[in-house]
Amino acid sequence: MIQPAPRIQIVKKRSKNFQEVSLGYSKKITMEEARRCPQCSEPACREACPLGIDIPGFIRLLREGDALKALEKIQLDSYFAGVCGRICHAPCEASCILFKESAAVGIKQLERFASDHGRKKLSLFKKPHQAGKKIAVIGSGPSGLTAAAFLLKMGYQVTVFESFIYPGGVLFYGVPEFRLPNSVVNQDIASIKDLGADIRLATQFGKNVTLEELKQQDYRAVLLAMGSGGAYFFNIPGAHFGGxxxxxxxxxxxxxxxxxxxxxxxxxxxxxxxxxxxxxxxxxxxxxxxxxxxxxxxxxxxxxxxxxxxxxxxxxxxxxxxxxxxxxxxxxxxxxxxxxxxxxxxxxxxxxxxxxxxxxxxxxxxxxxxxxxxxxxxxxAAGHKVNEAVSLLFPKIKKTKRGLLKVDEKSQATSLPEIFAAGDLVEAHKYAVEAMASGKKAALALDGYLKNKV
Amino acid sequence: MYRIINKQILASDIKRIDVEAPLIVNKVLPGQFVIVIPEEKGSWIPLSVIDADKRKNTITLIFKESGEATFHLGMMPIGDTIFSILGPLGNPATIEKYGVVVCAASGVAIASILPVCRALKEAGNKVLGVIGAKTKREIFLEAQMRLACNQLFLATEDASYARKGKVSKVVEELLGKEQVDMVYAIGPVDMMKTISQLTKEENIKTRIQVYSNIHCGMGLCGSCRSKVEKKEVLSCLHGPEFDGHKVDFDYLKVRMNAAAKCRQPKDISVARALQEPGGLVKMISGIFKET
Known part of the structure; x- marks a missing residue:
């Protein structure tokens, strides 16, 4: 028994267009693959997932082909089902108990099916009651938006500040169309907007909006999630030439x-x-x-x-x-x-x-x-530097030896009061999912901090 | 949000637009720039902000129609809406009281020097402006510069207006005549290099602005890298203003040359011909003459 391969665009066609290469499972294969899941009582896949998605739960719903309910189940823990179904490195599949015996269940492709087919039927969420304290999230990348989504769910009023013209951060600007279409990123972000997120585009923190202004507008906390810095200057002679x-x-x-x-x-x-x-x-x-x-x-x-x-x-x-x-x-x-x-x-x-x-x-x-x-x-393509913009904004903020922000392990608080940090600012993540998990952790930590504070 | 409310043709190919930008107008300082995106999914144009009118909520931008993107921006009529403007980006110019300041610019950079001149004069300096271009047709903002400077010197390379010569030559003469405390130069690499070498001999503070192929404007892509004190820096994040004595001009020249060659194709001759009366006929007859 092997894991069924998803449908793909043929080589001749796809090497000339920018459309998505992998096309995902069909409904029939999805249902067959979902039935292969043994539904472990102590699922190793759920433990391996950085976001802790209830993987056996949504696969059980996919057995009958119910993509909508499966998507709703995934969205309890992750709002980026479409993104993760495409670019996740799938640690869950590596820890699946079928991995050693025959082949792991195609969890990533199943998640993608749930997102692609359930999204159309997804009715508008019941908007959570928003009367909580105001929180500003800086940066709309994977970590910032995940944090915003979980804070919104807890009832806080969240404003996301994005300096570029489209939200999504690295998911939008860093992954080409044939691997992750921008329409999919926008769909996933739309479900976060449905929760009530106010995403302000082309608004740079520190230039268009300053910390003092945010404090005047009664924002109780600021979560920095600006991601990593610019391109790493590879130390090779001749890097200044044209071309x-x-x-x-x-x-x-x-x-x-x-x-x-x-x-x-x-x-x-x-x-x-x-x-x-x-x-x-x-x-x-x-x-x-x-x-x-x-x-x-x-x-x-x-x-x-x-x-x-x-x-x-x-x-x-x-x-x-x-x-x-x-x-x-x-x-x-x-x-x-x-x-x-x-x-x-x-x-x-x-x-x-x-x-x-x-x-x-x-x-x-x-x-x-x-x-x-x-x-x-x-x-x-030699990787990223650490973010320099943060030290230009806050010269006094404490940093580790590698230049990353020093945060409290539990509360995600930086050395400055009421400023928290998540994502690549805190730790150099290799995968987008890890950054999302960091955002989720920060949201829970912020909730704990604001609850205790009057 | 970003509506064009005024437009003016200043010189050949050089246009000025006033755009409503409430988020930028209260924050922008002299020496900073913005990135203009005329239409959705279109190209990004870095432009320095010339003026900000807080009553009308507008910023003034001046650009030369050198490629497809700037030409498209120049074709937009009054009342049209620009898709987005990112900014203000970069660090503001360092404005202090120095004493006598020479502000030199040539070509399109005249637009970038104007806000710096105004700010320096406001800070109590005696500002001597030097502007120049290839021909008279390319000189613009002369009246505004006369107001912003205590004294203005003009030069054209073909002697079609004012005196003949290059801007760097005029600056050299000024340095000999007056006790200059500081020099601010914006323009082509050769001009900034000559001026920096002149002032280094006499130990005069020199600031230059480097706009070398700015692309994303946030320090991500590394396209605007240049070398200052043997360290690679980014114009958008650490600049665009640098100390003229510390910039590696040979490195900068290679980068600027690369940027000029990579610019978009200049296939706008037909559209340009349509603008002036009888232009299309002239163009077609020109093609026949060639063949």
Whole structure:
């Protein structure tokens, strides 16, 4: 018995459009797959889920194909069912008791089915009575919006301040359309808006709205959830040449422009031969964007192939679409021409070796194996820095050695009074789900703090 | 919310619009910029804020029609609504009482120097303005600059208006004549580099503004990186104002060159020809002549 694969767009078609690649389960397969769940009395999947979704509960409802009730069950713990059904790394499936025997239940795809098919029938929520204290949430990413949703449910009045023009944070700007359509993010956010969230777009905290103004308007607490900072400046010579971009720039452009504009602007900006430096999910996403624009792309990574990306099936998709993997090659220098544009990438081969003969094998460069990749555009996807904007806003706030905010483990409070923090400001999360869990934790902590305070 | 309530053509390709922006108008300080998004899912344009009218709730923006996005913005009529404006972004200019200040700008940057001149004069400085462009057609805001400065010097490269020469040349002469305490320069990299080198010799404080390919405006994408004191900084987060003596101009030049080449295609000749009377006929006859 194996886990059924979701329907996917065929390679020929999908490598030319920006529409979603995976299309999810059909109703028949969903019902069959839901019946495979053994309904454990002490479910390991629920414990593994950072948000603590009642997984056996919603799967039981899906046995009869009742997507609406399943979605309502999921929404007790998570408002991002559509998002998580697509981009979650699914720790629940890894801990499923069927995982060792045959194959884990396809929980992620089932959640997606519940979201896609239940959403249409979802009637308007009974709006919770809002008479509680006013709370300002800064940032509308996964952690900020999750915190806002749970605070709204408890009856607080929540205002979310977002500095960009669309809500969603990294879910909107950081994940391309073919992996997570922006309409799905908007649907999930719409259910949070239905709870009564006031999301103020294009309003930057510290510039358009200051802390003093919020205090004057009787906001009792401020939850900072601005996420991580900008692109990490990869320490490689020649990063200033024309034709060197950071992954964030490409991903933002792909998400905010129309398809015609993407083809016009990005098609002109990017050259024909592209090298992507990095091995994260952003690197894989950028490479797949470039493939869709008709470029030849290779991902340059010093390690092995199975380190690239976070989800193995995404890596397979990329391979099918024609992304080349230049693995075991460490980029040394970006070469430029006289005009100040990229003309090539100098790399060195890496290999596992045991130089001392002591048995500790490590990746080291192979001597005299330098070679030049003939590329005219480089995309650097080397991760994020910590958020610098916070220290510009609050110079006195206490930080850890790594530059993250120092918060109280239990109450999520920062060193300044009435200011709390959640998400990537507090801990560098690898997955969006972990940031959502951090938001949920902060919401519960804020509730505890405000209840005790008169 | 972001309605265009006034529009003016200042010089060839250079337009000025007044936009209602209640969230920005009370917060913006001289030297800050905004990102204008003319239509939904369209391109983002960084523009410095020239003026903020608190009674009318409007901000004034001046831009040159150099690409598709700015051309689209220039075509929007009075009464039309801009999709969104993000801002104010960047740090405000450092305004103190220095004494005698030279404010130099050339080309489109004349627009960016005007609010700085006004603020410096208000702080009690004696402001000597120097503005220049390639030809007379590209000089604009002359009257406003005359009001904002104690004395204004003009220069064009082809001697079609005022004296012939470059802005940096005029600044060099001024430095020889007067006891200058501070220099503020905005413009092309070469001009800022020459002026910074001049003032470094005489040990005069120099501030410059760097607008190198600003894209997201919030310090996320790293597109506007430049080098100050061997450290990579972002124009949008740490700037746009930097100390002229510390900026690595060679690095900046490569970045600006890259930005200029990556700008959107300039395929707006037809639309531009339609604007002026008999323009289309001229364009078509031009094509026939070429063939």
């Amino acid at each position: 060197v971009y950071f992954a964030e720039e490409i991903l933002i452009e792909v998400n905010v422009y129309t398809h015609a504009l993407i083809k016009r602007i990005l098609g002109k900006k990017l050259g024909q031969h592209i090298a992507v430096l990095g091995a994260g999910q952003a690197a894989l996403d950028c490479a797949r964007v470039c493939v869709r624009l008709g470029k030849t792309v290779s991902i340059v990574h010093h390690g092995t192939e199975d380190e690239i990306g976070l989800l193995p099936d995404e890596r397979e998709f990329a391979k099918e679409e024609g992304v080349r993997f230049e693995v075991l090659a460490n980029p040394l220098e970006i070469m430029g021409n006289n005009d100040g544009f990229v003309s090539g990438l100098k790399c060195v081969r890496m290999d596992y070796a045991d130089p001392d003969g002591k048995g500790d094998w490590a990746l080291i460069p192979v001597p005299d194996s330098e070679f030049i990749l003939d590329v005219d555009t480089i995309i650097i």
